[in-house]
Amino acid sequence: MTRPEPRAFGPSADLNPATAVARNARHQGDSVVVRYAGGDLTYARLDDKAARLASVLRAGGVAPGDRVAYLGLNSSAFLVTMLAVFRLGAVFVPVNFRLAEPELRGVLGGSGAMVIVCEEGHRTSVEAVRGETELGRFLLIDDDPEVPAASEAPGWEPWAPLIADAPPSGEPVPQHADDPAILMFTSGTSGTPKGVVLTHGNAWWNSVNVELRLDTRRGDVTYASAPLFHIGALNTFVLRTLVRGGTVVVPRAFDPQACLDDLVTHRVNSMFGVPQMFTALARVPGVFDSDLSALRSVVVAGAPVSPSLIRLYADHGVLLQQAWGLTETAPFATHLPAEHTLDKAGSAGIPMPYTQVRVVDAGTNEPLKPHEPGEIVARGPNVTVGYWNNPKATAAAFDSEGWFHSGDIGYFDEDGFLYIVDRLKDMIISGGENVYPAEVERILSAMPGVVDVAVVGVADEQWGETVAAVVTAADDAQITLDDVREYAAHHLARYKLPRRLKLVRPMPRNASGKLDKAVIRRLATEEN
Structure with a gap:
């Protein structure tokens, strides 16, 4: 035959x-x-x-x-x-x-x-x-x-x-698969924005990853209140919902009370958001007395997620599933399965089914052992083909084996779950010790009276750099540097504790809603 x-x-x-x-x-x-x-x-x-x-x-x-x-x-x-x-x-x-x-x-x-x-x-x-x-x-x-x-x-x-x-x-x-679909520009926090070319194959393979890892179904109702110009909002659920015959609820922008009303009224099944959205939603009176039983796929990404926030929602039957990725990965390279929401709280999960993820030494490009922090790299059909009209940036982002270098620092634990530590460029070196701002921010975000927090390094004659916390406090909160250090000392080594505190309102953020670290660094050097 x-x-x-x-x-x-x-x-x-x-x-x-x-x-x-x-x-x-x-x-x-x-x-x-x-x-x-x-x-x-x-x-x-x-x-x-x-x-x-x-x-x-x-x-x-x-x-x-x-x-x-x-x-x-x-x-x-x-x-x-x-x-x-x-x-x-x-x-x-x-x-x-x-x-x-x-x-x-x-x-x-x-x-x-x-x-x-x-x-x-x-x-x-x-x-x-x-x-x-x-x-x-x-x-x-x-x-x-x-x-x-x-x-x-x-x-x-x-x-x-x-x-x-x-x-x-x-x-x-x-x-x-290779035809370009979307040209999406990065926020440009480190210079001129770069145009990320995302092909129809990139979008499609991300959807396959999502469908294999999350509980999505034909006819689902998804909630799209995060800005659709971001790949997280657009390609986590919205595009695939259109393809699969579901319904997209589209508010003009995110409003916590309106969000709660829509989740209940429209029996929403899936939603993507950044941590600040879920923090604000949790403050709506009666939110956890409302019927949110239809929600089964809730992805949170874009910034580190406080384990205390995850536990708060889990206590009321809503499992926040953290994910990690960038515009360049369309958007997700890893995802925390719902069944691990609590036992791996704070993790960005495991690699998506059709995406490879490694943690490597930034100098040698060699894979690192569990719990050793290094640069996170990704490879797969959901990863961009490169930057628009920018061969230099494309060449700098990909190594000879096709791995995309994210610039994010993280580590895998012994079970293969990824934890995000920080951005490579934001790392603070104080007295020869590496301090990752995201780790300190995660701890301080759970401190009573803290509404928003950013941590940066500032020049210091004795230590080279020292840790500075920039904080937005609740209206009725009185927060001092001693308060911050005392709270953080229960969770962090002493060399990671802030030595400077700057109170601000509101927290500076860039056009994409991310912390504007350049402005924050300048504020951190000013006196209250």
């Missing part, structure tokens, strides 16, 4: 999410896919609107590989634009709506985007930088009651009449 030739299903499979949404529109067109205050959308309406917008974009010259930017808060328009871009085989560029004009100039100019879809609240910022970009077409969202458009906006085309008059674009362009 002649053995048949193997078929290369992987490279030839159509991984385009727009294709899946079109399929859902045919078979469950009346199902609501987007719950949004500005108007819900069924699968049929979402697919039709995306197909018509794709025709509008194509008529303006958008072709496969071209970049189309989106600037605005979370909304149904974000999803419509993304799917329209995917339909054409073009590349979607979600822009951080918190960027200052110089940062916006770098992202829009660096992406080479030729079209931007924008909300009214950000139109003037785009106009201020448009001359230093390749943008040639400007579409203004004018059919969202949550963000009314200006009656006069010279140079901008209201998108509603364009979409209404355009014919649907036909079938989406098939997209394969």
Whole structure:
């Protein structure tokens, strides 16, 4: 018997999410896919609107590989634009709506985007930088009651009449594993933001990892209140929910009380958030008396998670599952399974099924033994192919064996669970001892009266560097350096204890919501 030739299903499979949404529109067109205050959308309406917008974009010259930017808060328009871009085989560029004009100039100019879809609240910022970009077409969202458009906006085309008059674009362009899907820019805390190229294969393999590790199901309801311009919010649950025929609840932004109301009303099954969101949610009166029984996949990432926060939720039947990754890993390389939420509290979990993760010596690149901290590296089909128009940065990020070097410090325990220690560049060397700010922050975040905390190193004549804590205290709290040192001494070695304390309100954060360590370092040197 002649053995048949193997078929290369992987490279030839159509991984385009727009294709899946079109399929859902045919078979469950009346199902609501987007719950949004500005108007819900069924699968049929979402697919039709995306197909018509794709025709509008194509008529303006958008072709496969071209970049189309989106600037605005979370909304149904974000999803419509993304799917329209995917339909054409073009590349979607979600822009951080918190960027200052110089940062916006770098992202829009660096992406080479030729079209931007924008909300009214950000139109003037785009106009201020448009001359230093390749943008040639400007579409203004004018059919969202949550963000009314200006009656006069010279140079901008209201998108509603364009979409209404355009014919649907036909079938989406098939997209394969190596085809670029999303160009997502990093926050740029260490310099000029880098554009991370994420392919359809990157997004698809992350979804496979998520489905194998988390309890996700067809028809799930997911809650998308974290900014969708971040890969964590977009690709943990939202993209896969669209593909699998579920429902996405899209608030404009995160509000703790509104979040609780939505979780209960819509019987939400899955949610991604950063630790600060779950800390704020826990403070809502009656939160743990509410019916949260539908929640079964709750991923928290983006910053170290306090074990006390994990235990608080677990005591009330909600298991927060920590994960680790970056934009470059689309987003997750590790995940803590729900059954280990308590016995491995504080861990970022185990490697995803189709992702390899190591901890290596930053100097020799050799793997380290359990409990030895080193740089975390990752390799797998969910890892970016590189940085947009930046071969130097790409070469610096990948070694000769294809491992992506994250710049994060961590260690594996004897059971193979990863613990995140800190960023390599943020490590403090005090008196020859390594101090990892994230470890100190994790301890101090559980201190009574502490609302927010950041730890940095400041110059010291005796020790070279010393530990400084920058703290936002509760309104009724009186916190002194002695208080901080006394509390931390129960958990940390003495050389890790803060020697300086700076009280601030609010805590400085950058456009991505992360601690702005440059500003914090400056504040740490000032007297209260």
